[in-house]
Amino acid sequence: MGTTLTETIEQTPARRTTPTPGAMTRRPNWLGGLAGWLWLGIVVVPIYWIVITSFKAQATYYADNPFALPSDPTLDNYVLVIQSDFVQYFVNSVIVTVGAVAPAVVFSFMAAFAIVRGGSGRFLRLTNSLFLMGLAIPLQATIIPIYLIIIRLHLYDTLLAMILPSIAFAIPLSVLVLANFIRDVPKELFESMRIDGAGTWVQLWRLAFPLTRPAVVTVTIYNALHVWNNFLLPLILTQDPSKRTLPLALWNFQGEYSVNVPAVLASVVLTTLPILTLYVLGRRQLLSGLTAGFGK
Amino acid sequence: MSTLVTPVPPAERQGAERGAGAGPGRERGLAWLAAPALVVFVAFGAIPLVGVLLLSFTTWDTLGTISVTGLESWRAVLSDPGLPHALWVTFLVMALSWLVQTPMSVLLGVFLAGHQRYRAVLAVFYFVPLLLSSAAIAVTYKALLDPNFGLGAGLGIELLAQDWLGEPHLALGVVIFVVSWQFIPFHTLIYQGGVRQIPRSMYEAAELDGAGRIRTFFSITLPQLKYTIITSSTLMVAGSLTFFDLIFVLTAGGPGDATRVLALDMYKRGFQANLMGHASAIAVILVLVGLALALLLRRIGGGSSSASQLDGA
Numbered sequence: 001m002g003t004t005l006t007e008t009i010e011q012t013p014a015r016r017t018t019p020t021p022g023a024m025t026r027r028p029n030w031l032g033g034l035a036g037w038l039w040l041g042i043v044v045v046p047i048y049w050i051v052i053t054s055f056k057a058q059a060t061y062y063a064d065n066p067f068a069l070p071s072d073p074t075l076d077n078y079v080l081v082i083q084s085d086f087v088q089y090f091v092n093s094v095i096v097t098v099g100a101v102a103p104a105v106v107f108s109f110m111a112a113f114a115i116v117r118g119g120s121g122r123f124l125r126l127t128n129s130l131f132l133m134g135l136a137i138p139l140q141a142t143i144i145p146i147y148l149i150i151i152r153l154h155l156y157d158t159l160l161a162m163i164l165p166s167i168a169f170a171i172p173l174s175v176l177v178l179a180n181f182i183r184d185v186p187k188e189l190f191e192s193m194r195i196d197g198a199g200t201w202v203q204l205w206r207l208a209f210p211l212t213r214p215a216v217v218t219v220t221i222y223n224a225l226h227v228w229n230n231f232l233l234p235l236i237l238t239q240d241p242s243k244r245t246l247p248l249a250l251w252n253f254q255g256e257y258s259v260n261v262p263a264v265l266a267s268v269v270l271t272t273l274p275i276l277t278l279y280v281l282g283r284r285q286l287l288s289g290l291t292a293g294f295g296k
Numbered sequence: 297m298s299t300l301v302t303p304v305p306p307a308e309r310q311g312a313e314r315g316a317g318a319g320p321g322r323e324r325g326l327a328w329l330a331a332p333a334l335v336v337f338v339a340f341g342a343i344p345l346v347g348v349l350l351l352s353f354t355t356w357d358t359l360g361t362i363s364v365t366g367l368e369s370w371r372a373v374l375s376d377p378g379l380p381h382a383l384w385v386t387f388l389v390m391a392l393s394w395l396v397q398t399p400m401s402v403l404l405g406v407f408l409a410g411h412q413r414y415r416a417v418l419a420v421f422y423f424v425p426l427l428l429s430s431a432a433i434a435v436t437y438k439a440l441l442d443p444n445f446g447l448g449a450g451l452g453i454e455l456l457a458q459d460w461l462g463e464p465h466l467a468l469g470v471v472i473f474v475v476s477w478q479f480i481p482f483h484t485l486i487y488q489g490g491v492r493q494i495p496r497s498m499y500e501a502a503e504l505d506g507a508g509r510i511r512t513f514f515s516i517t518l519p520q521l522k523y524t525i526i527t528s529s530t531l532m533v534a535g536s537l538t539f540f541d542l543i544f545v546l547t548a549g550g551p552g553d554a555t556r557v558l559a560l561d562m563y564k565r566g567f568q569a570n571l572m573g574h575a576s577a578i579a580v581i582l583v584l585v586g587l588a589l590a591l592l593l594r595r596i597g598g599g600s601s602s603a604s605q606l607d608g609a
């Protein structure tokens with residue numbers, strides 16, 4: 001697993017630039033090409049429609065051809081969305097995402113380090129099996145007890161209520177991926193550091209962490225996308241509108257303005273914009289992040 | 297934190313470590329590093345998992361006290377015709393979305409692993425659905441498919457202006473289409489990676505033997521992708537149990553209960569009908585279905601390679 005993920009991260013760009021023609025160049029792949037163009041249409045048509053419609057006035061929306069560019073482009077829809085506490089929801093989403101992903105990655109890294117460096121002990125082996133079990137179970141099934149726990153801890157309607165389960169949900173896969181990478185760090189490096197008098201903590205942050213940085217970035221992106229897009233936890237753990245995150249706000253906004261299609265689509269564009277910006281900035285890293293641990 | 301370490305008898309710990317050639321007492325120095333992750337995971341992962349089983353033997357309306365009522369919830373849930381229906385809809389969504397996604401993902405993965413020049417340009421757009429949240433995708437398609445305000449009405453085309461989310465069969469079809477729209481890019485990435493690992497020499501040999509494009513695909517590409525297909529299918533099948541948010545926003549399980557999958561059934565019984573005991577029983581069934589599927593797919597996968605990939609997933 002470790003090596004396969006490294007490959008997705010490091011070799012994809014390299015392979016693109018290698019001059020050797022791939023296996024498939026000799027004869028054109030007609031069927032693949034057809035599927036490729038078909039899929040392009042299926043993806044691009046709705047996205048094009050979302051973007052152009054979000055700039056149309058509600059009044060002209062019905063008059064215009066849906067695929068025509070707006071005859072009288074307007075930002076009114078975006079103004080409406082932003083005036084509907086969008087900034088608050090955005091801030092909530094950022095707090096929950098950062099608040100969950102940073103501890104999740106740090107805790108997972110520490111646990112992965114312990115499992116790799118001392119994993120023959122029974123306690124750490126049990127810990128590892130527990131995390132592996134967490135991978136096989138649909139975690140959505142645990143929301144009722146989570147709801148109960150959050151109420152009993154008096155955390156209902158707080159951002160922390162969404163943060164804590166998000167950390168727990170992120171741990172199993174993060175530990176697995178990070179452990180596979182830490183395992184690839186040569187043991188001699190740890191030994192020589194130890195002989196130089198460096199303790200466990202120093203070995204962890206000065207040696208293992210820098211050497212596995214691509215994996216850390218991948219795991220961070222993967223978890224951040226999942227937390228950012230999570231809908232179920234805010235749905236069951238909040239009631240107060242001021243505690244909503246973006247996906248839940250989007251749903252409420254549609255409930256409120258279902259007739260105003262351009263405004264609903266403007267809210268979709270605005271909630272997606274942060275991730276699209278990241279996609280433009282670092283597409284390869286983001287794509288390898290999306291498939292964290294799954295790339296073969 | 298030391299209490300977490302104490303359950304391990306020192307003698308056994310040393311024995312295990314000697315076997316692996318590690319110095320004595322090493323685990324003692326490292327175990328505390330795993331403690332924060334373990335505490336959070338136990339509190340919000342393992343305990344809730346045990347808790348859901350316990351809650352399925354209780355009655356709780358989300359406000360009052362929780363009272364133990366034995367098998368009452370189970371009796372109610374198992375005799376409710378809603379359960380087999382939810383299982384059937386879950387199975388339909390699972391099977392049909394697999395049937396749509398797999399051929400398309402294989403074709404696109406093979407296509408993207410090739411070297412047509414325009415391919416890289418197309419690829420930029422391909423993966424955009426992966427970035428959107430299920431809520432955003434569902435909100436978009438709900439607006440797009442609205443019979444009065446959506447795309448069909450705007451274009452004035454009868455065929456497109458149907459009540460897509462109001463007719464049971466159409467709604468199920470829409471769910472499967474939207475699920476595929478969201479997840480084909482992810483599986484395309486997996487297949488693209490798989491195809492790139494097939495040795496070029498195999499294609500050269502096939503070409504020397506005069507095998508055509510289609511023959512090559514079925515005799516080399518597809519068999520070589522065996523483990524990729526198993527990985528991708530495992531993720532598709534396991535993932536289809538968790539389509540809660542997409543279906544919740546898109547159809548809320550309707551019309552009627554046409555798209556009421558198991559996860560939605562759990563939510564509605566628990567958080568809308570306030571029958572947490574019943575909902576917990578459904579949650580236990582959801583876990584059991586998930587575990588059964590994981591075991592089944594591991595068996596179908598056969599060899600150890602697929603098993604290790606499943607561990608990885």
